[in-house]
Amino acid sequence: MRELSLDRLRTLLAVHDLGSFAAAARALHLAPPTVTLHVAELESRLGTRLLVRGRAAVVATGTGMLLIERARRVLAEADEMIDALKRQVAGTAGRVRVGASTGAIAHLLPQALQALRAEHPQIDVQVAVLTSEETLARLSAGTLDIGLVALPQPPVAGLRVQRWRRDRVMAFVPASWAAPKRVTPAWLAVQPLILNDAGTRLSRLCAEWFAAGGQHPRARIELNYNDAIKSLVAAGYGATLLPHEASAPSPEPRIRMLPLQPALWRPLGLAHRSGEPDGATQHVLRVLAGIG
Known part of the structure; x- marks a missing residue:
């Protein structure tokens, strides 16, 4: 069975609720033959009568009433979906x-x-x-x-x-270390290192910074979670290179954040x-x- 058209279901509901094909045609701005055709198509696809003409009005059969009850829910959900999509397009939700x-x-x-x-x-x-x-x-x-x-x-x-935007990359080292005011590739390369995972752009950026200074260090551990990296630095496990946004809070007291020489930026x-x-x-x- 082909899918039921929402337009046909709306027509069925209009005929039932208004009590006549003519009233439904006026409410839906359709020609009366079109309303009749819509209901006939539904009945043909379902293989049963959905509406019968009573003395005072058109009434639904038992099957028709079941379809009408379900159709109300389907059409309400369809209307809600359209409203949600309109809000998405408009930007209000x-x-x-x-x-x-x-x-x-x-x-x-x-x-x-x-x-x-x-x-x-x-x-x-x-x-x-x-x-x-x-x-x-x-x-x-x-x-x-x-x-x-x-x-x-x-x-x-x-x-x-x-x-x-671009943010300056800084050296984060344990506060207990004796470190220079500006960290160079040569100094940092001989320290225990905690670096970003090799598959990240930041890892490649830092590797290029080291290579420009003639250094190719290996990290003790590679991670992809900056908070975990900073926790290890605070514990004294090693030093790292991480971007520091200007509006971000300063690191905790167990960590010193030092500028790099030459400077490095993460765009x-x-x-x-x-x-x-x-x-x-x-x-x-x-x-x-x-x-x-």
Whole structure:
């Protein structure tokens, strides 16, 4: 059996509720023969009578009444779905799916979500913890709406990546260590190191910084969670290189945060699919741009 048309179901309800085909035609702005055809198509597909003409009005058969009761729920859900989609397009409500690394989620994204909640509390942001490569792949596949990605990124057809912000990369060392005021590749390379996982853009960025100073150190451990890395630094296990956003709080007393020589920056971009995003996505992009 082919799927039942929502328009045909609306016609059936109108005939039943108004009591006549003529009244339903006027209410639905349809020609009377069209109303008759809609009901006839439903009866043909279901193989049974749905309405009968009584003395005073058209009434439903037992099967017709069962269909009418179910149709009311289906049409109400369909109307609710359309309203939700309209709110999404208009930007007053909706769901926006964001992909970001653990570093961005730790401090940058919460700022944006707080501002968004104050302005548009009905926009639901769903966050996935992903690498930049995973984020771009999911954007291309249509399973994400916005990505916070490390730069640079190769061009991807159908995606737009714009520069968002850059944050200074700092050395985080145990406070008990004797460290220089500015940390160089040569000094840091001989210390116990806790670095980001080799598959991340930050790992490659730090490796390039070491290599520019003629150093190629190996880490004691590689992690992809900045809070866990900082906990190990505080425990004296080793030193690390991490971005520090200007508005982020200072590290705890057991950690010293020191500038690098030469300086190193972590650039980030905002990625989304090409074309005009829906209203909800535009609001999230605007809020994110505000903290860039």
